[in-house]
Amino acid sequence: MDINIKLILAIIASLVAVYVVYIVNKKTGKRSTATLVALGLGLIIGIVFKGNIPFLKVVGKGYMSLIKMVVIPLVMTSIITSLVRFKNIETLKSIGFKAVGLLLGTTGIAAVIGIVIGKIFNVGAGFVFTGAGDFTAREIPALTDVILGFLPANVIASIADGQIIPVVVFSIFVAIALVIEDNKNPDKIKAFKDFILSTYEIVMSITRIVLKFIPYGVFGLIATAASNNGLDTILSLATVVAAVYVACLLQILLVHTPLISGVARRNPIKFFGDIFPAMLLAFTSQSSYGTLPVTIDSLVNRAKVKDEVASFTASLGSTMGMNACGGLYPAIVAIFVAQVFNIDLTMYHYILIVATTIVGSIGIAGVPGAATMSTTVVLSVLGLPLEGMAMVMAVDAVIDMARTATNVTGAAVSALVVDETEKRKEAKLVRN
Template sequence: MENNLLAALEANWLSLLITAVIFFLLIQLAKKRVGFGARVLLGLGLGLVAGILFNIFKLDTEGVNTIGSMYINLIRMVVIPLVFVLVINSVISITNISYLRKLSVKTIGWFLGTTAVAAIIGLIVALIISPSAGFTVTETAEFTAREIPSFFKVILDQMPSNPVNDAAQGKVVPILIFAIFIAVATVKVGIKKPESVQPFKTFIGSLTEIMHQVVKFVLRFTPYGVYSLIAVMAAKYGLETMRPLAMLIVVTYIALIIHFVFVFGGLVSFVAKVNPLKFFRKAYPTIAVAFTTRSSFATLPINLEVITKRIRVSPKIASFVAPLGATMNFNGCGGIWPAIVAVFVAQVFGVPLSITDYMIIVLVSMISSIGVAGVPGPASISTTVVLTAVGLPLEGLAFVVAVEALIDMGRTAVNATGTTVTALLVANSEGEFDREAFNNDKEDDLELSSSLT
């Protein structure tokens, strides 16, 4: 027993030693003023290599996982207060209620539209490249069907009843709604008695600046957090896990890449009229953090930095679109993934799908992506709703559990990037996009690097 304990400790400390060496390298690069995006990319690559080595030599990654979890906890620490303050600050800066309504329509419209297109892409790719190829049906006990919340229960769960309790439970949507109520009330009172709300506006403005600084402190740990998270992921899932469902992974990532490049790239090019390569280069920190954390909420702080400092969207638009996108913009989780899983399950169980079924899949994917806002595990819920809508067996979800985490990385990256794209589109239409600053690469890189080193 003592030998086993010593072996476990040695395996754990060896992985931590390798991690310490890599952290030392990243710290030295930060001291030499190497760009933030470059260090995040290097952390991602080194984490992948280290994780593969951990898997091959069966090294314990509990210590490395703890570092990654600490990073996620720090980000979760700032999400609730950040959403609360930013939404209020954004709305009270808009004194015209009709303008606020117009922003809401445009933002949610882009969310719904791109999710519908994502579902169509998922269907087309899955029908052209069979995701069930090479897969044989085997029983598994890993899946437990999740309860599908009714529409009215979802609506009720999103309504704030005790904002303090909602914040303690990490419920973002109720806090967002509560913040909107306070902000709109502030605007209404300010129209009649501007002197009454001025102290509150000053307080919110100061708190916003303070929260931005807190976010900068937390985001400095991003290269190390990204390394830790991807290393643990690579160590946990080896080739043996992926091989039976390799085609499902391939099909999903092909669909995600098509949506990413052609839909997002097309909107950026032809609607916002900016260079898509430059846009994706500037949005890279958001993409990398979303890919490794697998959480739109965890990506929210850095996405706000990217949208304002690199994409050059005004804080007024960014503070409105980004929190909303983190709660209801699920192009990957609510659009592409449910559509592909529906085709996969239909093929595995030999259930033919008609053109009507495909239309239902697209429509339900679009609606459910909004309906599950704030519900834990939105991809699972959306997929369950879609399978139920077309009468496919829910048992089919059991077969995709093994690769869910691997696919979730790409899904979340698409979700978060979709929010960044929407912020650009809305800002461009409202004259809140600084095109000249966007095209100034040197100024942009210097600002982000100096704030996050």
């Protein structure tokens, strides 16, 4: 019987790493510190034991399954609970418009940054295209189908399929009806209202239990990613990877940071520290949707954003206006494909890229691979070869780490800005 020595060593090394993470978590009492250690150890083990850690995929994917387990119940109960807490309908309207405006506006700016960085890095220049015939573009639904898809014809089916927007729409209707009936006949709906509030507390308790295992989930996810995407593959498209990472960094520094300091009037460094657990999980899991429970937890318990604002805006941000997946990444890929196929883009094309990313980012479910649909929409509108996307798919997992972290950061910043501006407005009304 053949014995795979590397596999055995990988198992031993992984067990030692998990134990180290456990000790760090126990000694420091800080989950974020343990998660950072897990990130480093996972990266090392993934590179050293490349191709010999299939068992860690179970750890990473298993943890993401637990995270996704609580997402739908959390979204439903948090949105209903959040909206019910708004006694004033005008306040709800104000928060809704602000959240949508911030998410879509920052995505448009992200597209501009993507275009500029794509041109500066000259992505795609000199790249030899091969294997175009192996790529099959996703079917792009008509606008009418997209709009109809937002409406929950069968909410049970939407829940089962994990379709977040129909669930959000249904939850909003339930919340509005609750507010109306609560003002008319509070006694009649008290039992249902108490049920929703109690369910929310139970779901949050489950979420907190799941969140305790973040360091181990991150370890499995980053080790698997490092193992599957070796240095050779990454280096072949290094310019594209670098362009995306630089664009994501600029989005955070030039867009998110001024919003935090200038509009929300908070310390950016302190705020980024508050949401670091969400950013790190987003980076390793590549899922804005799956990171949602951690994002809400970080906003409410660490950044001190109101629960109703955090739940509403973060949930909205996991499905629309995703700065990186919906904005800067499609723009960079469009520049890349145009360069590879020697297609000249005019100012009209650049304007079209920005407009398309804003519209195309509406309703993108925050799951791994969501950027593909958004990019397909942009390439189709521009008339660029769809098979050009096949070239960047090899490093998509590496790129998606930065994309997702930027998406989550954008949603969190939007929640902070909405919360702080609403607090100042309320304080002004009290003074007057």
